[in-house]
Amino acid sequence: MGGSGLQGARERRIRSGGVELRVAELGEPSRPTVVLVHGYPDSKEVWSEVASRLSGRFHVVLYDVRGHGRSTAPSPLRGGFTLEKLTDDFLAVADAVSPGRPVHLVGHDWGSVQGWEFATSARAEGRIASFSSVSGPSLDHFGHWIRRRTRRPTPRAVGQLLSQGAKSWYVYLLHTPVLPELAWRGPLGRRWPGVLERLEGVPAGSYPTASLPQDAAHGAWLYRDNVRARLRRPRPDAHAHAPVQLITPAGDAFLSERLYDDLDRWVPRLTRRTLAAGHWAPRTRPDLLARWIGDFAEAHEPGGPGGSGGERDAGREPAAPPRGAYGRRFGGQLVLVTGAASGIGRATALAFAAAGARVVAVDRDADGAVRTADEARAAGAAGAWAETADVSDEQAMEKLAERVTSEHGVVDVLVNNAGIGLAGSFLDTSPEEWRRVLDVNLWGVVHGCRLFGRRMVERGQGGHIVNTASAAAFLPSRTLPAYSTSKAAVLMLSECLRAEFAGRGIGVSAICPGIVNTGITSTTRFAGADEEEQRRRQRKSAQWYGRRNYPPEKVAEAVLDAVLRDRAVVPVTPEAHGARLLSRLAPKALRGLARLRPPL
Ligand SMILES: NC(=O)c1ccc[n+]([C@@H]2O[C@H](COP(=O)([O-])OP(=O)(O)OC[C@H]3O[C@@H](n4cnc5c(N)ncnc54)[C@H](O)[C@@H]3O)[C@@H](O)[C@H]2O)c1
Structure with missing residues (x-):
């Protein structure tokens, strides 16, 4: 027997x-x-x-x-x-x-x-x-x-x-x-x-x-x-x-x-x-x-x-069970989102909450994570908890994985979303700046996939991993060499992991947003610029992103859809779709665009 x-x-x-x-x-x-x-x-x-x-x-x-x-x-x-x-x-x-x-x-x-x-x-x-x-x-x-x-x-x-x-x-x-x-x-x-x-x-x-x-x-x-x-x-x-x-x-x-x-x-x-x-x-x-x-x-x-x-x-009184495909698919599931205090991560945590999931909101910004967890509960989450961690810190991530597993169980959906921006030419970018952007944007994703992915595999009951890459992953440019490199790596990591986990019922999706109106503009560093110039450029890019005004909630919708339909690579905004298409059909044209000087 x-x-x-x-x-x-x-x-x-x-x-x-x-x-x-x-x-x-x-x-x-x-x-x-x-x-x-x-x-x-x-x-x-x-x-x-x-x-x-x-x-x-x-x-x-x-x-x-x-x-x-x-x-x-x-x-x-x-x-x-x-x-x-x-x-x-x-x-x-x-x-x-x-x-x-x-x-x-x-x-x-x-x-x-x-x-x-x-x-x-x-x-x-x-x-x-x-x-x-x-x-x-x-x-x-x-x-x-x-x-x-x-x-x-x-x-x-x-x-x-x-x-x-x-x-x-x-x-x-x-x-x-x-x-x-x-x-x-x-x-x-x-x-x-x-x-x-x-x-x-x-x-x-x-x-x-x-x-x-x-x-x-x-x-x-x-x-x-x-x-x-x-x-x-x-x-x-x-x-x-x-x-x-x-x-x-x-x-x-x-x-x-x-x-x-x-x-x-x-x-x-x-x-x-x-x-x-x-x-x-x-x-x-x-x-x-x-x-x-x-x-x-x-x-x-x-x-x-x-x-x-x-x-x-x-x-x-239990909340009325959420209706619709998301409610049926995600109700009661344990979903962990990194970078959940702000922007795309926050919107994603709240979208899973509205579908009746149990949500763990992780961020290095402790207060912001608590705020998102509170909002998630109000949005209908079957449970919501805040966790403070820096995704680039391997030991902190190990502790996080242990804590979450022992308190709430194995994560069903992991969203590795935390990321930072870095602009500036290659020669202006210091090794320190390179390290920081790769530590957060790439290593943060590696730690998440290793620690939570292994537990999903060991449990043997499937799951899904979503990694937030970017349209920058397939767009070369003279202005974002470090950021684009980190996101191209996340895209490839996601594809490789998707192949490795395919037989285990664990899907892996890479989300490639485009230009989305979030707080990222106020934290993006501009390599080679002094403090005053930093602030001027941050203000400018915030205005630019604000005018484009693509809401993070739409990216969150794309994340839930990607998990539901197990999609591999998901460009979100029209410009992200366009960039993906050009990268396949007319890479030469993209190389031409990459040489243009930035408007900021
Ligand atoms: N906004 C865009 O236009 C855009 C486009 C493409 C990709 N993205 C990607 O989407 C993701 C989310 O960005 P956003 O636009 O919502 O930005 P955001 O700045 O609004 O949110 C990012 C969140 O991540 C957290 N975070 C940053 N570093 C962290 C770390 N080391 N450990 C834990 N938390 C950390 C921040 O505290 C913040 O709450 C990022 O990976 C970003 O690269 C954004």
Whole structure:
């Protein structure tokens, strides 16, 4: 069974409709109960990583679905796996482990398909406080989804049907007699952990395999007993009686996100979240999944902030979950932004906050970082903290990484944004000035990527790194040799890292803004100029940037979009786009422009 066991779990057996269900419990029974239901072809151990993370806060209950793991199988198998019988099983477990108190239900894959049945069937009304669904639709909703598209076959509808149809190839196979059983007892069963490791990044040693061929063979009846019948005749009244958190892995090879387009009409209290993961998220993203499940359950405890039937505690009222793609993708994620006290970094921290992320605002300007953290909380962050650090200081960055990891966990999105400007010809630029600009602009990014990137890799649950480069990275000029060199290095570092982290689900993006109206003009140094001349040029460039007046909020928007769509290089302003295009199509023209004397 590899390293996937449920250590310290209490076991019990519960009888339901002629089968014996094996149930495992973790955590204090007086706490709110979370019931985790596994999918196909798994057993309850698939939830072990999530269960152990939840057990400090909840009474966690898992059971082997009939015919799976160590639960016995119905006899005969045919007709023994209907959703009605599976509902009997769930109610028997819920009554035994949490008598008289509704449970928080969580399902993955077929466990989620079952969960939808429980959350929409009148028999289970009042027994479910909340339902978190991961990668498994309601067969009724799916049936209606197909009907609507076949009745009005617009090109878009047909496209969606074909796309989901192609993803469902295995469902057709599972309806065939005997073939799946033979395949799972033979080569497929032996190779399955390797397949999951290759396709999904599930570490082979950690995937539970003890009962795999049997689970897969019996589980085929889940499909045969239910899918065709329900898709043909979906229930007309399959409305959810419990609040639902829909967690959709963005890289799910088996389910299209489009399936959930119509869900609002079935679920009056719906929270949507998107996870950067494949289908087996309970094994590859246990940290984030456990946090989302735990937060949703806590918010919907009867008598709690979002629960029904109790006094509402205004102080604990959770912020309405942010809507839209950013809210779904970044809600609850841990995002660290450097240079967050001002300009682009501040705007980026606030944009992630508005999407419901947990934000760590880092800057060498301690007061500014605190201000941004305060604003982030007001903007809707699920948590916001200020940290003071100079990104060019390796030891300070090491301490920062240790502190952040131990207090808040591994960072999901890192934005290496802190940077300083330096203008002046090459011959006017002193070695000291070179060192300073490279220390902050390049080494700051190197430290961030090394320290936080390594932790992302070790956690093995993906992530994203954004590095703020500049349009100067592809624009040679006689006026910004040191700054442009530092930014070209950041751009190349980002490209190299993107290649190295590609197989680990960690994206890397380089943002190349252009001219953006921030405080950078007041801190930019002009090499070779005396103090008076410094101030004159700073004033001039501030006026110039002010007239251009491109707001940092638009750069922040580009940052969130870059992470969402995993974009490699992102020019932001029109001049940045133009410069990027010219650097590819007409580098000679750029070289000509580089010789011009600056207007300042
Ligand atoms: N403003 C632009 O036109 C423009 C264009 C392209 C790229 N950029 C880049 O965008 C990034 C952000 O710049 P901005 O325009 O928002 O400038 P800004 O001066 O408004 O903000 C930069 C922030 O970084 C912080 N910082 C500077 N050095 C630091 C260090 N060593 N350690 C920790 N924090 C430090 C500053 O205190 C400040 O809060 C920089 O990397 C800059 O090079 C800016």
